[in-house]
Amino acid sequence: EAGVAQSPRYKIIEKRQSVAFWCNPISGHATLYWYQQILGQGPKLLIQFQNNGVVDDSQLPKDRFSAERLKGVDSTLKIQPAKLEDSAVYLCASSQGPSSEQYFGPGTRLTVT
Amino acid sequence: AQSVTQPDIHITVSEGASLELRCNYSYGATPYLFWYVQSPGQGLQLLLKYFSGDTLVQGIKGFEAEFKRSQSSFNLRKPSVHWSDAAEYFCAVGGTGGGNKLTFGTGTQLKVEL
Numbered sequence: 001e002a003g004v005a006q007s008p009r010y011k012i013i014e015k016r017q018s019v020a021f022w023c024n025p026i027s028g029h030a031t032l033y034w035y036q037q038i039l040g041q042g043p044k045l046l047i048q049f050q051n052n053g054v055v056d057d058s059q060l061p062k063d064r065f066s067a068e069r070l071k072g073v074d075s076t077l078k079i080q081p082a083k084l085e086d087s088a089v090y091l092c093a094s095s096q097g098p099s100s101e102q103y104f105g106p107g108t109r110l111t112v113t
Numbered sequence: 114a115q116s117v118t119q120p121d122i123h124i125t126v127s128e129g130a131s132l133e134l135r136c137n138y139s140y141g142a143t144p145y146l147f148w149y150v151q152s153p154g155q156g157l158q159l160l161l162k163y164f165s166g167d168t169l170v171q172g173i174k175g176f177e178a179e180f181k182r183s184q185s186s187f188n189l190r191k192p193s194v195h196w197s198d199a200a201e202y203f204c205a206v207g208g209t210g211g212g213n214k215l216t217f218g219t220g221t222q223l224k225v226e227l
Contacts, residue, residue, distance in 0.1 A: 042219050
């Protein structure tokens with residue numbers, strides 16, 4: 001069974017630029033999550049999708065972050081414009097349902113200079 | 114609000130020695146509890162989980178954890194550590210009351226001395 005795929009693995013941008021991350025969940029997984037992991041901290045949930053609908057985006061900085069999950073499969077997370085404090089690893093996870101085990105991708109390491 | 118505390122930021126053990134990583138949680142209902150491991154440049158891998166039932170949970174790679182409701186703890190243990198266990202370990206809490214939203218601790222970095 002293929003795992004959660006993410007790309008790119010690394011990205012370096014300057015502040016005020018925009019960036020997008022892509023996630024392909026495990027086939028058949030209805031629930032998809034985006035987490036932000038700042039160095040030295042645990043992952044923090046940014047947004048949770050159930051199929052193509054948003055379940056929880058309470059911790060998503062909506063003035064600069066956006067996410068979508070068209071057709072209930074792949075998802076993209078965008079930051080526009082980026083700030084220095086957005087430097088982090090962005091993890092995507094998926095599960096069969098909201099009460100099932102979450103499987104994590106390898107993450108995208110973002111550096112904002 | 115749900116929260117997790119991992120009081121040890123760094124732990125160093127000798128290979129072959131026993132290991133215990135501490136985790137305390139705060140959750141308003143019956144919690145789901147998890148331990149994840151993260152190696153450098155890798156995503157999070159689930160070691161074990163507690164949903165209900167037996168409070169002593171067995172996981173992969175020889176790890177186990179014990180749920181103690183009275184102490185709000187879910188400590189991770191391994192009787193004999195291998196050098197390959199060096200990684201960062203995260204405790205997390207969630208539950209149906211929160212839509213399975215996971216809240217993670219800040220992690221414990223494990224170093225294994227040969």
